[in-house]
Amino acid sequence: MEVLKTLEDLQNIRKNIKGSVGFVPTMGALHNGHISLIKKAREENDIVIVSIFVNPTQFLPGEDLDAYPRKDEADKKICSMCKVDYIFMPEISTMYTKEEVLVKAPNNSYVLEGKTRPGHFDGVLQVVLKLFNLVQPTNAYFGKKDAQQLSLIQQMVRNFFLPINIIPCEIVREEDGLAMSSRNVYLSAQQRSDAVLISKSLYMAGNLISKGERNSQVVKNKIYDVMSPLDVEYVAVVDRNFNEIETIEPKNTIILVVARFGNTRLLDNFWL
Amino acid sequence: MEVLKTLEDLQNIRKNIKGSVGFVPTMGALHNGHISLIKKAREENDIVIVSIFVNPTQFLPGEDLDAYPRKDEADKKICSMCKVDYIFMPEISTMYTKEEVLVKAPNNSYVLEGKTRPGHFDGVLQVVLKLFNLVQPTNAYFGKKDAQQLSLIQQMVRNFFLPINIIPCEIVREEDGLAMSSRNVYLSAQQRSDAVLISKSLYMAGNLISKGERNSQVVKNKIYDVMSPLDVEYVAVVDRNFNEIETIEPKNTIILVVARFGNTRLLDNFWL
Structure with missing residues (x-):
């Protein structure tokens, strides 16, 4: 397993991959929910790439960006045990510049999570689009727990004609039923x-x-x-x-x- | 030369292209400015694809969407003479659905053309991103006459990490100096x-x-x-x-x- 930090590292690796690529984008602090996505990606693809990036643009002012759990070393061990080929772990300055072309969630998505967290999905779609273009996955794996997010990513793939299969994955629960998060x-x-x-x-x-x-x-x-x-x-x-x-x-x-x-x-x- | 109308036609053709692809996105009514882009694309690529699509989302209410010159038959002849391999000529309903994930030009782009035509560049970037994802060009050719548009497309390619070279092309003029449009x-x-x-x-x-x-x-x-x-x-x-x-x-x-x-x-x- 190799940990990639820069765009150049990822792009050089990607250029030379011939087979299918399974991609699991995460914000780290990996739990059994993520592991189930990674295992599915491992079963269905030649190469598995996991990204770990706490994406600032999907947090609203006052939300838990700074407090969000970071567990880089534990995450690397988990990925290694799951036979991940590459972890992409960029800095914020690698992913973003000051003024950017933006992605905007559809006007009718400002309900439910989109209403409580206006702008959240814009940031999710922006980072997912960037990651998709870098990783160019065959298949990308997302949990059903973030249902509205999953639906909007599926819509972005349709609207932007991205040549990527989105694979929805079942919610993984604690023994008493609590959805993992x-x-x-x-x-x-x-x-x-x-x-x-x-x-x-x-x-x-x-x-x-x-x-x-x-x-x-x-x-x-x-x-x-x-x-x-x-x-x-x-x-x-x-x-x-x-x-x-x-x-x-x-x-x-x-x-x-x-x-x-x-x-x-x-x-x-x-x-x- | 083949004229492609549907996503499926274009996607099937694209899958089987092995060499470099030069792409010239246009709104038709081709003049010597477009021809210079196409010629450059022809010189520099194995396959040349021209799109002809009067993109509604880049016209503001009250602008000349309906009056914009359509010259499909003349355009096809010009492309054929320039040894274009494929023209992509979709319907509006092929490119757009009702509610869409949107692209938004950077906040600092609302100057000059962005100020006179607020929203215009959002529509330009939206359709160019869609076309880029469909055509997956190696090189894409744009005239310098629409300078701010060119700059924003270059920025979108950088921000979204699109694996595409943008080739700026010189302005072509009438004999008395008027820029072709x-x-x-x-x-x-x-x-x-x-x-x-x-x-x-x-x-x-x-x-x-x-x-x-x-x-x-x-x-x-x-x-x-x-x-x-x-x-x-x-x-x-x-x-x-x-x-x-x-x-x-x-x-x-x-x-x-x-x-x-x-x-x-x-x-x-x-x-x-």
Whole structure:
């Protein structure tokens, strides 16, 4: 495994790769969710490249850019154990200059996460586009936990005609059901214990739907019930284009929940 | 020569090209300026692809999108004579969907053309990025007449790490000096005759500078003098980053002029 820091290093390596390239872009602090993406990339490609870059443009002023967990040495060990071929680990000054041509998320994406964090997705799309152009992957792997992000990246690939396959990957959970996230380390013991209600509420919703319930409001009420001890930011029932829907359509519905624990926002979701 | 209409046609052709690809993106109504780009592309590449697409997103409301000259059959003949390999001539619905991930020109680009036509460069960069990703050219050819556009495309290539060489090409002029433009057809006989003052003013400016003048204001005054019969929109002396400069620096200066003839804006410039 080789750690690449500069554009030139990455570009020189990329030029000489003949086979398929699997790419897993990350902000580091790798957990089992990331590992599942890397393992899938390893199975499906000749070469696997992981990027580790805490991207400043996707953090809003006042968010946790400085506090975001950095675990470079542990991350390298994890990548090495997962038989990653190359880690790309650039400096901010390698990725950005002062004034830049920008990427802007579609006007209709300013809902849910796009509403709570206006500009967040612009930064995500900007860095993902840069990384895609550098790495030129055959396949790129993203977790379903960041559902709206995944959807917007898929849309960017379609809109910009990028010759890349986006591979959505299942959410990986702790034993009690909590969706894995690098931000789970921010939780106190009490918050960590309360957080189980997030996934539990989705599990109960799934149960209701499997018994035939199709009314979004009834399902949302159930989720709010289960999460009532928590500070719930939103519960939404949307189609694959992130339009809210009143009637649940099997195979075209995502149920999204966000709960706050102090400054920490935890996302979870369930795809039908 | 083959005319390609769909994404699939272009993508299938592109997959099987092994050598270098020279790309000339145009809005059609080809004149000697375009022909010079195509000839250069022909000399320098194995395969030459020209796109003809009147891009709606770079026209502002009230601009000449509908009136913009369309000359598809003449354009095809010109391309054929210039030994172009493929013309890509998509429909609007092939290039765009309803809600899109957008490209946004840098915040400091809202000067000169960016100020007169806010949003214009967003549309230019959006379509050029789409075309670049489809055509995947080795070299892409742009005229210096649209100097700010050229500079922003070069910046997009740097910012997004696109593996493409941008080749700036000299302005081609009519015998009396008027810079070639598809919009010259809008001019009345009187306007066409008056328009010679635009290039003449730049020629006089060049003369002054070659005699040692370095004061931007003195040079601008000379240009305004020569163009005094015209409706001059702006005269600007800028560096290669389009920052206005008070002192002319050889090898890092562009002198830009825009004059209005009714609704028609004619651009010209001179690079030191």
